[in-house]
Amino acid sequence: MAARVGGRVRTVGAMTRIVMTTSAGHRGLLLLDRLHRRGIVLDAVLVLAGGLEPPPARPGESGLHRLARWPASAARSVRRRFRLYRRRRRWFEARCRRVIVTGYLNSRRLERDLRRLAPDYLVLxxxxxxxxxxxxxxxxxxxxxxxxxxxxxxxxxxxxYSLAAGVALGATVHLVDAGIDTGPVVARRLLPVPPGPCALADLEAAADEAAAELLVDVVEALVRRGERPAGTPHAERFPLHRLAAADVDRPAHEALAAAGRAAELFDRWSPSAIDAAWALPAGRPDRGSPGPGVEC
Incomplete structure (x- = not known):
């Protein structure tokens, strides 16, 4: 069950340039594979392989600690580039018009490569x-x-955290802004879950699959029908869940999955997802405690 949130605003030309950045992790490879299955060839894929320069600073990190990480970071970058050329370059080349091995995320090298490509849309x-x-x-x-x-x-x-907060499982495509998961929502889709116990890892894999398919739907509409995605801004800001807390809370989340919580929430949320105007079902989710987040 899906709902287009922002709608369509206007058509785009056939020469719309779409490029992707990826660290070549699971989600990036999954998305690129699903695009390939639909016959969508991106203009370019930029593989984030790092470089020999000092790594990006972490939040609150001292300059001395960053320099201490430099040798190991450079060695990992060399290994990533070697693996890409030896094992995966042909796989990438079959799924895009151009493969570019670039630097770290948010690096000057990545910015320079993107400006040279001048994409209309960047897919993460x-x-x-x-x-x-x-x-x-x-x-x-x-x-x-x-x-x-x-x-x-x-x-x-x-x-x-969806299970813990009483929010059905699903996926969202959104336009990215300077925040974390705060950009305008383009589309949402509920994840159907059969009754009974589930493993949390299986639910996470299914959610990743649903997210990839939904993004491919949005890109396909753009490529094949020239439909530009439009987003709806968030009406309310909800807390950001942190990586460290997620590791601590995982046993409780696994217990909720084993208790069949996902199917119960799907049944409860389905009536709310029949059109674009999604709203919280009666009995709003637990908002939890807001706090600073980290990249994940």
Whole structure:
């Protein structure tokens, strides 16, 4: 069950340029594979392989600690590039017109490569949170797939936190802004779950699959029918779930999955998802405790 949130606003030309950035992790490869199955060939894929320069600073990290991480970071970058050329370059080349091995996420090298490509749309295939100077390189916007329903469940460990907060499992495509999972919502889709116990890992895999398929639907509408995605801003800001907390809370989330919570929530939320005007079912989710988040 899906709902288009932002609707369609106008058509785009056949020469719309769409590129993807990916760290070549699971979600990025899944998305690229699903695009390939639909016969969609992207203009370029930029693989985030890092480089020999110092790694990006982490939140609150000292300059000395960042320099201490430099040798190991450079070694990992060399290994990533070697694996890409030896094992996966042909796989990438079959799914896009051009493969570019670029630097770290948000690096000057990535910005330079994107500005040379001048994409209309940038599609995120994992890798972290974009900074404004990278978002600005896409003329019409940056599209991301989130494996949960926005705006209600943001951040990390979102499948488990959906179960805990009383939000049905699903996926969202949104336009990226300077926040984390705060950009205008383009489309949402509920994830049907059969009655009975489920493993949390299986639900997470299904949510990743649903997110990839929904983003492919949006890209296909853009490519084949020239329909530009339009987003609806969040009416309310919900807390951001942190990676460290997600690890601590995982046993409780696994217990909820084993108790069949996902199917119960699907049945409860289905009537709310019949059109674009989604709303919280009666008995709003537990908002939890807001706090600063980390990339995940």
């Amino acid at each position: 295939g994992g890798g972290g949170v974009l900074r404004p100077h990278i978002i600005a390189t896409a003329g019409s916007g940056v599209l991301n797939a989130h494996p949960a329903l926005l705006p209600w469940v943001r951040g990390c460990g979102v499948v488990g």
